[in-house]
Amino acid sequence: MAVSEQLVNINDLWVEQGMAGQILDRDHRSFGGVVDPENGIAWPNHHAGTPVWMAIWGAALVNPSSAYYHSEQVLERLEYAAQYMLAFQHDDGSISPGWTNFHSPPDTAFVVVGYSQLYLLLEQDDWSKNAPVASRILLFLKQTIPVMITGGCHTPNHRWVLSAALSYLYRLFGDPRLLERAEQWLAEGIDITPDGEWTERSNGIYNAVSDVMFIHTARLLDKAELLEPVRANLEMMIYLIHPSGEIVTDYSGRQDFGQNFTLDSYMLSYYLMTIIDQNPQFAAMTALAEKALQTNARPPSSANNPLVGMLLYPDAGTSVLATALPTHYRKMINGSFDRYQYIKQIAEVGYGQIQYSRPHLDFGAPVMRIREGDTSITMMTETSSLLAIRYGQVRLLGVQIASYFGPGFVPMQSLTPTADGFTMTATYEKGYNSCVPEHELPASAQATVSPWYLLPHQHRISTHTQTYLLEVRITELEHGLDLEIISNEPPDVMTQLSLVFDQQAIITAVDGQLEQITPESQLWSAGTVVVQQGNDMMELTGGCLQHTASSVREASYPRDCQTLLVNVMTPFVHRIGIRLLPGTDV
Template sequence: MKDITRKTFLYQLTGLSAAVALSPLIAWKADQQADDEFYQKVVEANTREVAKLLQTFASDITELRRRLGFDLANLAAAFSEPSSPYYRKTELVPVMDKIIRFLVAKQQDDGTLDLGNLASPPDTAFILEPLCTAATILKTADLPALVEVKAQLKQFILKAGEALRTGGIHTPNHRWVVSAALAKINALFPNPGYVRRIDEWLSERVFIDKEGHYLERSMIYSEVIDRCLITMAHLLKRPQLLEPVRRNLQMTYFYLEPNGDLVTNDSRRQDQYMTVNCLPYYLDYRYMAIQDTNPEFATITRYIETVKGFDERTGPDLLAYFLETPLYRKSLPTPKAPSINFEKFFQETNLVRIRRNHTTTTIFGGTDFPFIVASGRSASPNFFAFRKGEAILNYMRLSTSFFNTGYFHSQGITYNQGEYVLHQKIDAPYYQPLPNKYKLATGDYKHSPSTDGRFWNKMDFGHRPQSNIKTIETRIAIRETNGANELRFSAKGAAGVQVTIELCFKAGGQVSGLKKIVDTADNYSIDGESGQYTYGKDTIQFGPGLFTHKKISGLEGEVYSSHFGSLKTEGIHVYLTAVTPFEHTFRIG
């Protein structure tokens, strides 16, 4: 891999102008002055947040929300930090008191809150994290004014602790959320029962595959797990719990886009259809950079500080964590830039990430077979994405009219001599009468799915002979060279099937070389050999076009359309259309 300087790394990683990219380097010095300067910025961010909270809580609290825990922690941090203008200011005490009394009043008899879900131990654990942070910060503040606040906090925490010690969960990450909350409670109010419950959950083992994915493969919940394992490792003195965190954070870097977004195609949770970014990972990378003296994690930590939204979304909550866990205040090791020229094939989930400086390619070949649309399974139809600085192709999809089977979902990826091949074969049968031995006098047959998975009915499909079987076979071969891609499409089998290839570019860009599709908004075909999409200073070129029919809606297929669902997202949409059999070579770069 090509060696690069830290200055070049930051410039290319952020995709920003040189002037903007250089400014964060002030904080890159591995010396106490730089760390003190950053800490002062953390205090200032907390000060601004507390000023807003004083205005917000001048009115009554009307809504139970998880953010109330962070509000209390931020007030406690300002009250306890000597360099804060709010240090030991009594005006903060009534606000802290108002928040904790509201939470105590909303607490169920069993110690839980109706927060998202009814009487939910895991949702209660989520709010306990910042509440325990607040209690830890205030623990040594032996002031008469805080007596009631601390008493109410203790009451709430201990009562909730019993709910977590005995209550259940829904999802894999909830086990570690509950366990981390119990570890925090135990640090405040030691109880062997809390540790026994943690050990009971941990006895199930923290699964992480050889490439660094947790069970849910979610960028949202992987961060939650990392944070929880760090908490348990730190408070329970179990350093072995940091090993999966290291592996997940190493993997997460390869999923990171230059602007801070994270790839989510192979997620099993809701973020497979969302845009999420790396901001929540800040404390995880910072902790592990310091804990392991990891220079590449230090680089990523500093990079996250430059990501859009850091000051507004991350900065306000940092002081509380820095006061609770002094390790966060220690100096980061001298950064060393990880490579920004790589090609990584995640074979566990059939996902390929290719990065050439500020240009990235994502190829997704499907996972969680057979394909089923359900919570807890990856079902994204986005098989290709491309970014060139600020110019972003959010996704490419392919759909056919073949028995309304909808979007192409590759049955894996094969790799051969620089080419990634996606492939799907669908057989759609007609069904013969049931054999006599399966016939029922009532006519009430088993409610089952059709063998091609399109629909369910009381037809006992599995026992029926099949005939008149129709087949479509789709192949997409992708070759990347120095940041440009060539995609070779092929569809054969049943003839006369309409095929639609959909490109969705980030909204707000400018296009040229395209033809507006009549009576539609932001839908285009390619007018000639190539089209262009420009956002800011960056341009993506793509083509040639192909447009032989006008089917550009209802592409989802029967699985979605039977529930009136749509997967079309905001953006500028460009379509290529054809009829089987067809072959077409498309270039984008």
């Protein structure tokens, strides 16, 4: 698994791209920084910021296979960038990405992980001219120690980024406070299910972050047990790849939800774990990730740069032959994970609102993956969509149910196999709150002004509670699926089913009725509809118009897609037929 010529070549292309975007005006406040083309600003962060390009330049400088090996021009640019990073480091040692987080310990930690690898890469090279810039990088790292040993996080994965950063700093400086702080984060326990799913269910972004950070920490602190969750997630991801090479993001709990991502951010993790485990499937995933990286429009995060990691941790001549990845499978993820046993414990531990974050109660919700060649099906719970299908080029991006009971999208809560398919269910309650008992009222209730937010709402009892029941029965057919959607109570609940397709799809009413209501959505009132992309076609039956609402409050449909809307009223038993028409090898 030596560094490939293609990977070196793409890094060399990025070298030029970074130099072209660097600010060389010495009077500019961001001299030495590299401009983010999306907003025209140079940033000191790990993603789209100057450290991204520094990692690329460093990997080229120390690599004899690069056209920029020991290039004094690139070294000069690296020096300017190192000056920029010191200029934009706050007095407390932190950095601010600018668009969301300020004086941010986790964003600083991301930079520390990438910067530490860059420093070690330069240090192990025998080119003496590297020394001045390496010393600037080391100074930046030393100045982060205060914020790293005191700083907190926002999200679950941030803890592992901080742990890895602390571990690198401990290796470089030996300060025992760094090791103690890393151990404090690790003592919180690992947030992954037995099937390998991290809290944030973020296949496109944060799974890969947690994976690589645990690998770094395991190596640096000699904790091989920290590789177990990484193995579990990397094994799981084998079943979360579409035929196109895109990652399944249809149920993510983060910003990659429904967006297009490939395996490139997993490359370093698969590479390193292939060496450690001698796993042929991991070798195949490494190759798939490298292929994705070569077609990626943007370079990788500085904390997760594959070429830097491969140069820093070479495979020592080991060779693992890749095996073919599965293309025909049925994989239930978290099917036996009893997440409700954990949710029930919230009250016992004195759970309160998580400041600056959220609890991620969807952690461990079941997901079903079915792959038959070019057909890729995902059934999912605890997200706005319950079903997504890729059939060749046709992309049914989501099947959603929105209801005025909530109002908004109705996440399914359970997913159970049946003799001929699956059943998904959801049960929700909604009622009213009684008056606060007189003996529980605060003094402010008798004041001239009694704000609502000062009342002890926890003492109100519920009244007139109603229960909303929803069931979806999915029947598997030789060339498609039948959906039977059932909701009987309470009556007179306006409900809207939505089928979301790619913007490039051609949607035609064969003997059906479609009414355009917005540029992106159509009411489907009856008959048959055919959806085509390329030579692939999907036939749909089940249009209905029992009410004329064009949308449901709190349920918004994507602007860059095409959505078919089916309007029903409770009680109903409504059937949607999905047929995958011949023409694609499945």
